[in-house]
Amino acid sequence: MTTMIDLKNVSYRYPVSDDFALKNVSFSIEKGKFTAIIGNNGSGKTTLCNTIRGFVPHFYKGDLEGDVIVDQTNMKDYQLGQLGEKVGYVFQNPFIQVSGVKDNVFEEVAYGLENLGVPVEEIKVRVEEVLKLVKIEHLREKNPFELSGGQRQRVALASIIVMDPEILVIDEPTSQLDPIGTEHIFDIIRLMKERGKTIILVEHKMDLIAEYADNLLVMHEGQLVMQGPVREVFANPAFEQYQIQYPHVTDIALQLQKSGIPLSFLPIRDEELADALNMTGGVTHD
DSSP states (O other): OOEEEEEEEEEEEOTTOSSOSEEEEEEEEETTOEEEEEOOTTSSHHHHHHHHTTHHHHTTOSEEEEEEEETTEEGGGOOHHHHHHHEEEEOSSHHHHSOSSOSSHHHHHHHHHHHTTOOHHHHHHHHHHHHHHTTOGGGTTSOGGGSOHHHHHHHHHHHHHTTOOSEEEEEOTTTTOOHHHHHHHHHHHHHHHHTTOEEEEEOSOHHHHHHHOSEEEEEETTEEEEEEEHHHHHHSGGGGGGOOOOOHHHHHHHHHHHTTOOOSSOOOSGGGHHHHHOTTOOOOOO
16 A cells, blocks of 8 residues: 655754654555544644645744655655645635635635646636536525635635645544535545545544544544554553543443443444444454
């Protein structure tokens, strides 16, 4: 399997800070994998995302140590323009992502392709496809600034997806959305995974992470303290010390264990609880 992202002993300090925001971080992400970054506020999640997308060090400057390798090329050898085509970034706040220079959703989604000099007919085809994919065809003539938060987040995702980057870095896309809006966003992320995109997601909703992600990176005070397949990380007793929320069903299962009720395995998805309570065996989970 091809390694798309490889960090080797990466430490980073912002220009105005005495402390390192990232401290000796090392991990690899394979092509097509969905990796979630979790941790409490101030743990370094967003800084890590900015490192993967090249804003560290190209835009924020500061002191970067170690190696950041994206698709076999060291970050120091990229220009930001090159990275923009390879790594798509979706902000936590969709209001930031809207350009402000286009009058309707169709033109907003097309804006990035225009900047790349893509032929007009190709732009039309690609934008139409993406509007259908994220289910916002009905918004095509709407002003982006007149949309709800959930609608605007889908426009923001469409604006990145239409560029067809190999890597998607998505920073807390559902933090301002209701459950229906959240479901719509994760449907889009699932489709991107099915298309073979490499996805890095920062998210606090652990139930959704347990449902969709392949691997977890756990950040704490700038350090990568745990990493591995989602189920293995949640089942590791060391996870509890970082005071990060578990998936709801996992939290319930842990309370049951503490009460003396045996489980055949630690469930991370709601539908697994009945199997975990069934001690007859024969059920395996990936």
